[in-house]
Amino acid sequence: MLYFSKLRIIFITLLSSFFILLASSNLFNFENNFLNKKINLGLDLQGGSYLLLEIDNNPVIEQKLQNLTLTLRNYFKEKNIKLNNIDLSDQTLSFTVKNEDKQKVIEIFKDEKSDINPYYPRFKSHEFNIIDENDILKVSYSKQGMIELKISSQDQALEIVRRRIDEIGTNEPNILKRGNDRILVELPGLDDPMRIKSLLGKTANLTFRFVSNDSEDTFGTERLKYENGIDEENVSKRIVISGDNLLDAQPRMNNQTNETIVSFSLDRVGAKRFGKATSTGIGKQLAIVLDGKIISAPVIRDTIASGSGQISGGFTFQSATDLALLLRSGALPAPLNIIEERTVGPDLGQDSIDAGMIALAIGFLLVIIFIFIKYKIFGLITNVTLIVNLLLLIGVLTIFEATLTLPGIAGIILTVGMAVDANVLIFERIKEELKSEKNNLIAFDSGYVKSRTAILDANITTLLAALILFFMGSGPIKGFSVTLGVGIFTTLFSVYFIARLLTVLYVSKNKEKEGILK
Amino acid sequence: MISFNKYYNRFNILSAFLIATSLFFLIFKGLNFGIDFKGGTLIELRSTDIKINVSSLRDKFNQMDLGDVSVKKFGNDTDFLIKFENKDNKKNIIEEVKNNLDSSFGNSFEFRRVENVGPKVSAELLRSGIIAISVALILMLIYIWIRFEWQFSLGAILALFHDVIVTLGLFSILSLEINLSIIAAVLTIVGYSMNDTVVIFDRVRENLRKYSDIKIFELTNISINETLSRTLITSITTLLALLSIFFFGGEILKGFSLAMIFGVIFGTYSSIYIANTVLVRLNVSQKTILKEDNN
Numbered sequence: 001m002l003y004f005s006k007l008r009i010i011f012i013t014l015l016s017s018f019f020i021l022l023a024s025s026n027l028f029n030f031e032n033n034f035l036n037k038k039i040n041l042g043l044d045l046q047g048g049s050y051l052l053l054e055i056d057n058n059p060v061i062e063q064k065l066q067n068l069t070l071t072l073r074n075y076f077k078e079k080n081i082k083l084n085n086i087d088l089s090d091q092t093l094s095f096t097v098k099n100e101d102k103q104k105v106i107e108i109f110k111d112e113k114s115d116i117n118p119y120y121p122r123f124k125s126h127e128f129n130i131i132d133e134n135d136i137l138k139v140s141y142s143k144q145g146m147i148e149l150k151i152s153s154q155d156q157a158l159e160i161v162r163r164r165i166d167e168i169g170t171n172e173p174n175i176l177k178r179g180n181d182r183i184l185v186e187l188p189g190l191d192d193p194m195r196i197k198s199l200l201g202k203t204a205n206l207t208f209r210f211v212s213n214d215s216e217d218t219f220g221t222e223r224l225k226y227e228n229g230i231d232e233e234n235v236s237k238r239i240v241i242s243g244d245n246l247l248d249a250q251p252r253m254n255n256q257t258n259e260t261i262v263s264f265s266l267d268r269v270g271a272k273r274f275g276k277a278t279s280t281g282i283g284k285q286l287a288i289v290l291d292g293k294i295i296s297a298p299v300i301r302d303t304i305a306s307g308s309g310q311i312s313g314g315f316t317f318q319s320a321t322d323l324a325l326l327l328r329s330g331a332l333p334a335p336l337n338i339i340e341e342r343t344v345g346p347d348l349g350q351d352s353i354d355a356g357m358i359a360l361a362i363g364f365l366l367v368i369i370f371i372f373i374k375y376k377i378f379g380l381i382t383n384v385t386l387i388v389n390l391l392l393l394i395g396v397l398t399i400f401e402a403t404l405t406l407p408g409i410a411g412i413i414l415t416v417g418m419a420v421d422a423n424v425l426i427f428e429r430i431k432e433e434l435k436s437e438k439n440n441l442i443a444f445d446s447g448y449v450k451s452r453t454a455i456l457d458a459n460i461t462t463l464l465a466a467l468i469l470f471f472m473g474s475g476p477i478k479g480f481s482v483t484l485g486v487g488i489f490t491t492l493f494s495v496y497f498i499a500r501l502l503t504v505l506y507v508s509k510n511k512e513k514e515g516i517l518k
Numbered sequence: 519m520i521s522f523n524k525y526y527n528r529f530n531i532l533s534a535f536l537i538a539t540s541l542f543f544l545i546f547k548g549l550n551f552g553i554d555f556k557g558g559t560l561i562e563l564r565s566t567d568i569k570i571n572v573s574s575l576r577d578k579f580n581q582m583d584l585g586d587v588s589v590k591k592f593g594n595d596t597d598f599l600i601k602f603e604n605k606d607n608k609k610n611i612i613e614e615v616k617n618n619l620d621s622s623f624g625n626s627f628e629f630r631r632v633e634n635v636g637p638k639v640s641a642e643l644l645r646s647g648i649i650a651i652s653v654a655l656i657l658m659l660i661y662i663w664i665r666f667e668w669q670f671s672l673g674a675i676l677a678l679f680h681d682v683i684v685t686l687g688l689f690s691i692l693s694l695e696i697n698l699s700i701i702a703a704v705l706t707i708v709g710y711s712m713n714d715t716v717v718i719f720d721r722v723r724e725n726l727r728k729y730s731d732i733k734i735f736e737l738t739n740i741s742i743n744e745t746l747s748r749t750l751i752t753s754i755t756t757l758l759a760l761l762s763i764f765f766f767g768g769e770i771l772k773g774f775s776l777a778m779i780f781g782v783i784f785g786t787y788s789s790i791y792i793a794n795t796v797l798v799r800l801n802v803s804q805k806t807i808l809k810e811d812n813n
Contacts, residue, residue: 044770052639192629194613201609338609339636348562348630355768363762367755374751407699410763410771414706414778417759421752425717428748454720457665458713464657465709469702472650477702484706 004501012497016388019395026398039397042405043186044476045353047346049193051185052178053200053336055157057150058091060334061141064149065093068116068128068139075116081105085136093139105137106130120144150180156333158183163329164199183336193343195322203291203335204326206243208274211285211297212236224287226294227313233294235287240277245270249327251320252310260320263310264327271307279303288313290323342475356409363413364390371420375427377506378517382423385499389419392490397483405479415487421458422495425451431517440516444507448500455495459488520746522790523739526798529791533680540687547690552697553633555647557640558603559584559611562631563619565596570623572598582618584611593769597630607636647701651682654708662712666719667806673796674715677788681711685780699774707781710756714749714789721745722797723807730804738794753786 026038043050065088073083076097081104083095097105109130112119118127127145131138141149154177161183165173174186185200187193211233212221219238225231249264266274277286278300287297288311295313315323368386372379393412397404430447437443462484469481510516553560563575575598576589585605592599604611612632619627635643658678662671682704689696721741729737742749757779764775 054638198610337636338634340639341632341634343629343632345628345630347564347628352768352770355766355771359763359765359767359771362766363759366758366762370755370758406768406770407702407774410767410774413759413763413767414756417756418710418752420755421713421748424748424751428745428751432744454717457716457720461658461661461712461716462706462709464661465654465705468650468654468657469705472646472653473698473702477698480699480702 004504009501012501016392016498019399020388020391021395022398023391023394026394037398037401039394040401040403041349041353042403042408042476042479043188043342044344044406045349045356045404046188047190047344047349048186048188049190049196050340050342050475051187051193051197051200051338052340053157053161053183053185054339055150055153055181055183055333056335056337057153057181058334060149060153061091061146062088065091065139069093071116072139076105079104091140094136095139096136099135102132102135102137106132109139120148147180153333154180154183157336160330160332161185161200161336164325165196167325167329168196168199170196182339189346190343193341197338197341199322199326200336201338202326203332204243204329205291205331206246206327207289208240208242208277209238209287209289210236210240210277210281211287224289224292224294231294233285233287233297235289235294240286241266241270241273243327243331245273246327249324251315251317251324254310254312257312259312260315260317261310261312262315262320262324262327263308265308268307271305274307274309275303275305279305295323352406353409356406356413360409360413360416364416367416367420375517378427378503381499381502381506382420382427384502385423385494386416386419388498389487389490389494390416392494393483393487396486396490402482402486403479404483405476407476408479408483411480411483411487415484415491418462419487419491419494422455422491423499425455425458426495426499427517434517440507440511440513444503455492459492463488519739519743521739522742522794523735523798526735526791526795529787530795533788533792536684536687537680540683540690543687543690544683549686549690549696550693551644552695553601553635553640554697555640555644556603557635557637558601559635560631560633561600561612561615561629562592563598563600564628564630565598565623565626566628567623567626568596570596570626575600578619578622579615582615584615597769604634643698647698650701651704651708654705655679655682658708658712662716665716666723667802669797669800669802669806670719670723672800673793674712674719676796677715677785677793678708678711680788680792681707681781681784684784685777688780689777694776695773697773699771700777703774703777703781706778707785710782711785711788714752714785715793717748718742718745718789718793722794726802726804726807734802735798738797742790742794749786749789753782756782 022037025036069086069088072093072095073086076083081097081101083097086093086095088094108114109117109128110126111117112121114126117130119125120127123144125142125144127142127148128139129142158175158177162175165175165185165187170187170190172188174184174188176184178184187196190196213234219236221234221236223232224235226233245266247265247267249262252261252263253259254261281300282302283300285297285299288295295311298312311323364386368383371382371386375382390412393415426447429451430444433443433447433450434440437446466481466485466488469477470485473481507516572589572591576587579587579589579600579602585603587600587602590599591597608614612629612634616629655675655678659671659675662674666674685704685707686696688694689700718741721744722738725732725737725741732740760775760779760782763771764779767775
């Protein structure tokens with residue numbers, strides 16, 4: 001156990017210096033690309049916002065089933081099957097058909113080549129399930145169909161969320177999928193997430209629809225409120241143009257009225273439809289509806305064929321900017337709810353770093369003093385090892401560009417406290433060996449050998465705990481598990497290579513010395 | 519040599535009492551779950567106006583109709599920690615609170631930290647916390663079962679349960695808050711307590727091989743004494759590190775380091791007085807380990 005070849009000594013020295021150099025790169029700015037790595041600070045240390053968004057897929061499901069109703073009605077009409085008693089409730093579409101047609105309808109639904117019910121061969125499942133309950137046929141999403149729907153709306157929502165956040169221009173946002181109906185947003189350095197929260201909270205579903213009275217409209221009408229929540233208007237369900245037709249939107253100042261407006265330009269289809277609607281609808285009111293609320297309903301005075309126009313609605317510059325941003329980035333497929341929010345201000349982050357560093361320094365000092373008093377010269381060796389260990393730990397965290405959190409700093413301090421354990425186990429064992437063995441070298445050698453299983457056991461149990469935390473924990477807690485886990489490896493390395501090397505060097509010079517370790 | 523074994527019975531009775539008390543409090547009083555596990559909103563405020571105190575702030579928050587509200591000083595005199603249940607799950611609750619505070623106190627607050635956890639997320643966090651601790655206990659059980667004979671496994675696991683239950687019991691008795699970092703602390707305690715027990719067991723097994731004529735009652739005592747200075751030194755250095763976090767690491771880490779401090783103390787105690795007494799009560803002898811070695 002005690003022999004070190006020259007090659008090995010060189011290797012250990014090089015490896016340690018390499019990591020120590022890496023650790024120091026956190027303090028300086030190196031020009032070199034490779035050394036220009038730094039430990040990332042978690043949101044709790046640098047300040048920032050963590051938002052967990054959940055997609056509310058219910059409106060999407062309702063909408064899709066609504067569309068399915070139309071499709072089914074037309075599809076079966078061609079086959080001379082009439083659907084009766086159509087009803088949509090609890091995300092289930094139910095209808096009845098004549099008894100002789102029932103089997104045929106079910107067969108069409110269960111056919112693998114079905115036109116109306118896509119089959120996923122990979123999952124051996126259709127998009128929809130159909131069941132016959134007391135002669136009422138009930139269609140609902142299958143498990144796989146539901147998953148496909150969620151994944152697709154998650155993909156779309158992620159894209160829109162990314163666009164909206166990019167538009168605001170925060171630095172290095174982190175936008176990730178979680179499960180199949182959640183999106184995680186991390187915004188470092190952001191201390192007031194209110195604006196982003198309000199932007200993400202809007203679906204931004206924009207439609208232009210005529211104001212009309214009940215009797216004359218074939219599409220039906222609905223009563224919608226204005227944004228002020230008081231005035232109401234009857235609005236046709238027919239959509240003239242929607243947000244999908246927008247190419248661009250910008251906040252502008254109207255020079256004549258001195259009012260802030262949002263100007264927009266339309267794609268070709270949109271421009272054509274807008275032109276037609278404005279030419280046939282002169283004198284009528286065109287309502288601009290956002291997320292079910294009327295922004296304004298101006299009277300059409302002229303045909304607008306240019307494919308551009310403007311929205312006014314008593315905006316401030318801020319609200320016009322936000323609306324333009326929402327319109328540019330597009331509508332979310334479904335509403336998003338913020339189900340978890342954690343925001344740390346930059347001041348608190350800095351305070352936490354300061355407190356963490358002070359605690360680390362004091363903890364480190366206390367441990368070093370205690371160990372030195374306890375073991376004297378070998379305490380010194382342990383302490384040198386401990387310092388190297390700490391630098392190695394920081395070096396490893398740096399090379400992986402790991403994220404350091406406040407609990408992560410606690411993990412480092414705890415590592416300092418527990419790292420001496422391995423050396424203590426070895427030294428205590430050596431003390432026992434020295435009682436019966438006069439030759440220092442032999443006693444040290446068997447001390448190292450006999451303490452090995454206990455050291456391995458001790459570290460494996462801590463490693464198991466760290467692993468569980470890593471896989472089950474989130475955010476700050478994950479940071480703790482990383483430092484604790486990495487700390488175990490750097491501890492073992494520094495104890496078995498560095499401390500042992502130093503011990504060997506000392507003991508081989510003092511082979512005969514009595515009471516070498518007390 | 520210290521005669522630890524003289525007190526085996528007395529400390530077993532004490533431990534039984536501690537566990538019973540802890541369970542009693544855990545069942546009837548329950549744990550003081552923070553917003554991570556209960557849902558709700560937490561706000562850390564710093565005021566620039568030294569005249570603002572806890573009671574005026576509490577009055578203001580009580581007027582806001584937020585459900586259950588708690589207002590506490592947090593560290594120094596100008597920092598406050600406010601928690602409320604946000605019972606209607608309002609979307610713009612933070613904005614509302616901010617406007618409310620600004621209108622009554624002027625712009626004298628800095629929002630240092632805001633945490634808002636919805637009911638669905640908190641239920642999930644609680645579930646995954648319980649799963650994490652259970653998985654940790656099961657993994658430790660498997661590990662110790664591979665490494666040692668079943669008598670040793672039983673001792674180690676009982677010691678582990680003792681530490682987790684008594685630490686949580688103490689949190690219940692003192693009404694200390696349970697949040698995500700406490701779960702991390704409990705898991706680390708599990709690792710630490712196991713570590714401590716395994717080191718002593720290692721020695722017990724070694725001594726069982728060495729001495730065939732010493733009874734387990736004496737043998738455990740010898741083993742405890744032989745490993746005692748290591749047990750103490752490691753506990754002391756770990757406690758030094760933890761105390762430093764507790765006193766200097768800031769308010770946020772207080773609960774975490776306190777749980778760990780309790781855990782290290784209980785862990786050290788249980789390695790000696792629970793893990794070893796199980797070996798004594800199961801009358802472990804040289805035969806126990808030799809049988810295993812022959813297999």
